[in-house]
Amino acid sequence: MVLGIIGQAVGLFAVTNIDDILILALFFAQGTGRPGAARRIVLGQYLGFAVILAVAVAAAFGATFLPASAVPYLGLLPLALGLKAAWQAWKDRREGSEDEEGEQAGQGGPSPLEVAAVTFANGGDNIGVYVPVFATAGASGMSVYAVVFLVLVAVWCFAGRFFATRPVIARALARWGHILLPLVLITIGLLILVEGGASGL
Template sequence: MQLGSAIGTACLTFIITNIDDAFVLVTFFAESSTSRNLTPLKITLGQYIGFTVIVVVSLIGFAVAVALPSEPIGFLGLLPILLGVWRFFDLIFPKKDGMEEDESESQRIANAKSVFKVAIITVMNGGDNIGTYIPLFSQAKGAEIAVYIVVYYILLGIWCLISFLIMKEKHILRIAEKYATFIIPFLYLGLGIYVVVKSNCYPWSVEQIDNQFLGGPGKIVMGIVTTFLLSSIMGIMVWFKMRKRNRTPTRNEEVSLSENTLAVAKSEQEGPPDASNTINNVSSIGIGQPEKDYGKAETRSIEAGYREVPV
């Protein structure tokens, strides 16, 4: 085991999988400045509890993967690649102006204690961590995994400190928020490619197929399968993004809908207009007068006709 290489890999994977979590931490620290229950110590403790859950789940996934050959486990490197594609689609299909999530994660667990609130949100944001750590652990030896975990816990404390300092410097936070969204997708893509290449999963699969069939169709089969799989998943991602974008109302649409609902409810309470008032209004404007005039004119015309008829 090369200690320097293991430490470098641990630092790189931690930074890639926790860039977005830094903004969550900054939000927590900003909240702690106005809250008595949420303190920087509780935020840090909650982060360590949540991250421990993520590591345990990753180790369980690694234990399951141990029963399989190491080469096909490298296909799990497609998970970070898909995470990068998902983040890239976030750039292509941004949220509408005024669009917000139906319910924020902090609101869902508003009644929880401060430490557990931070821990739960850390776990909820840890899907990308788990999807990265399992294939990484599967390609490492036991000593390397121990180095990874120790470095992760050290960097987690440094991450909390950096987030606290960033919260104090608003201009740095704005710059980070502006460029991080463009960098993160490519970092995930690079990490996934690294895992796939390191595991030799594709050469191993091609060799297995060539041994089973004549003519060496391994490369063609793997190319077709990989293209179909990635295209299908990316198509589902695009469909989901478009569906969510079209179905989620903006804040202005919600306000307009509320105003229309109140107007309909008010009109139902007032009821239909009174019929007697309508008749009075009609008679008051003299609609019936032309009929009376028409009758008099017709009578005069008949009398004149009688006088003109010769005897």
């Protein structure tokens, strides 16, 4: 019984979070060489996913903190962060000064709240999938799902960092990461808004 739930939890997590590996790889690439960046990214990923989990568990018990009509607007979070990253990349390229590079390095890459915001916004559809599964699993089954999910968040973080540090991928991300990160975030934001039908989009 428990092994069956664990297997289902692994499959459900993998299917609903496969795109997070790319985002994590981009975040880890952005934080390369910056002290404490990896720790902040992992913390942000856990914060964002913990909120997804909390909302899904609460909804399974009948408490709806996030109306269905509000879910599409979660796309505004990655969209805003993507536009911010694009502006920063354009500004850095325009100024091109060593002082600016030193200042950016001092920032230590993405903050935990930025990573958490992207994780939560990108997981808005996850909530809709998790709620019926949690509701039918009962309290004990939900506990197993939650534990497995939280363990797999660590596996996802490891995978994201692994891909970001492979020589070929690392070189590509070092060269194009400043363009890819805002592009991916803006695309995710627009997809969430459009697919969710925000304001009739």
